Amino acid sequence: MFGRRITLFKLFGFEVRIDLSWLIIAVLVAWSLAVGFFPFRYKNLSVQTYWGMGVVGAIGFFLSVIFHEVFHSLVAKKFGIPMKGITLFIFGGVSEMGEEPPSARTEFLVAVVGPLSSIAIALACYGFHILGIRGGGWPLPIDGVVLYLAYINSLLAAFNLLPAFPLDGGRMLRAALWAFKKNLRWATRIASQIGSGFALLLMFFGVFQFFFTGNLIGGIWSFLIGVFLQGAARMSYQQVLVRKALEGEQVRRFMKSDPLTVPPSASVRQLVEDYIYKYHFKMFPVTEGPDKLIGCVTTKQLDGVPREEWNLKTVGDLATQCSPENTIEPQADAMKALSLMARTGSSRLIVVEGNRVVGVITLKDMLAFLSLKLELGQ
Numbered sequence: 001m002f003g004r005r006i007t008l009f010k011l012f013g014f015e016v017r018i019d020l021s022w023l024i025i026a027v028l029v030a031w032s033l034a035v036g037f038f039p040f041r042y043k044n045l046s047v048q049t050y051w052g053m054g055v056v057g058a059i060g061f062f063l064s065v066i067f068h069e070v071f072h073s074l075v076a077k078k079f080g081i082p083m084k085g086i087t088l089f090i091f092g093g094v095s096e097m098g099e100e101p102p103s104a105r106t107e108f109l110v111a112v113v114g115p116l117s118s119i120a121i122a123l124a125c126y127g128f129h130i131l132g133i134r135g136g137g138w139p140l141p142i143d144g145v146v147l148y149l150a151y152i153n154s155l156l157a158a159f160n161l162l163p164a165f166p167l168d169g170g171r172m173l174r175a176a177l178w179a180f181k182k183n184l185r186w187a188t189r190i191a192s193q194i195g196s197g198f199a200l201l202l203m204f205f206g207v208f209q210f211f212f213t214g215n216l217i218g219g220i221w222s223f224l225i226g227v228f229l230q231g232a233a234r235m236s237y238q239q240v241l242v243r244k245a246l247e248g249e250q251v252r253r254f255m256k257s258d259p260l261t262v263p264p265s266a267s268v269r270q271l272v273e274d275y276i277y278k279y280h281f282k283m284f285p286v287t288e289g290p291d292k293l294i295g296c297v298t299t300k301q302l303d304g305v306p307r308e309e310w311n312l313k314t315v316g317d318l319a320t321q322c323s324p325e326n327t328i329e330p331q332a333d334a335m336k337a338l339s340l341m342a343r344t345g346s347s348r349l350i351v352v353e354g355n356r357v358v359g360v361i362t363l364k365d366m367l368a369f370l371s372l373k374l375e376l377g378q
């Protein structure tokens with residue numbers, strides 16, 4: 001679902017990342033504004049002016065979404081929910097929560113500040129516009145962009161308030177259902193079913209706009225947002241199922257003991273031929289004796305070694321300290337292992353106790369367990 005991400009900057013300690021899909025969206029937004037929205041509302045400006053307004057408007061939209069997400073993150077942090085950062089992708093942003101909120105009340109508060117912050121920007125922009133009128137009017141292009149930002153932030157607030165999980169309104173609904181029946185799984189199921197329903201409606205509406213009203217751009221937008229919402233609703237429900245299934249399970253339960261390790265004395269050529277080509281893993285633990293961990297060696301580190309030196313250099317020369325990204329303790333929560341894999345994109349983690357390698361845990365084994373557990377209905 002998520003493609004490549006680029007980290008843009010840090011805000012209040014949260015990393016703001018951008019999914020590559022967002023670059024396409026940013027261009028689409030600037031284009032829709034420059035050839036559709038602004039020329040329709042303001043006649044007789046030059047093409048350059050429309051494009052200038054389009055680009056500034058798209059940047060303003062982008063900053064508005066960040067503002068909205070940062071408020072979610074700040075409130076979540078206040079309640080002690082670990083936040084992994086903010087990623088902008090497809091439509092709008094996602095604040096990535098490390099875990100489910102601890103209570104219905106917390107979930108409600110974290111959700112509600114997003115739309116509130118968008119309404120605040122909309123009001124501020126509208127206030128700026130009124131101020132301009134009092135003072136004789138801002139230059140038209142500036143006024144146009146400011147009014148657009150007032151409009152788009154109102155739309156952002158309204159859209160996010162739809163009771164369609166995982167949108168903010170859907171989260172508020174889930175919080176209410178959760179408080180009512182004290183069952184997170186049930187609340188999530190109902191909220192995401194309603195979310196799917198809204199998504200289908202949006203897709204139909206998009207098709208209708210496209211073919212019957214001639215609003216091509218609007219139709220494409222509605223359809224795309226519907227598709228996105230549909231996927232997000234399904235994914236969020238699955239996430240809750242997985243979390244519930246793995247709750248209380250330790251890494252120890254899924255790990256294979258007696259993992260494959262490389263001695264530091266092996267040459268780089270041996271590493272390539274006897275390990276990498278044979279097992280196709282991207283990372284190997286380097287151990288002295290049977291299980292004393294002295295470092296990790298990854299296929300990436302091979303890039304710096306010219307082929308002529310493969311016989312001369314040893315794995316010990318290459319190995320670096322293992323990072324918390326590819327190691328985990330046996331008593332850690334299985335969910336933690338799964339999130340770590342999702343975040344780093346690696347499907348194998350070394351299980352380490354003190355400085356001993358005790359096993360390896362793979363995504364495949366965890367998924368096998370999950371599918372069994374879900375099939376059995378628990």
Ligand SMILES: [Zn+2]
Pocket residue numbers: 068069072114115160168
């Ligand atoms: Zn939000």
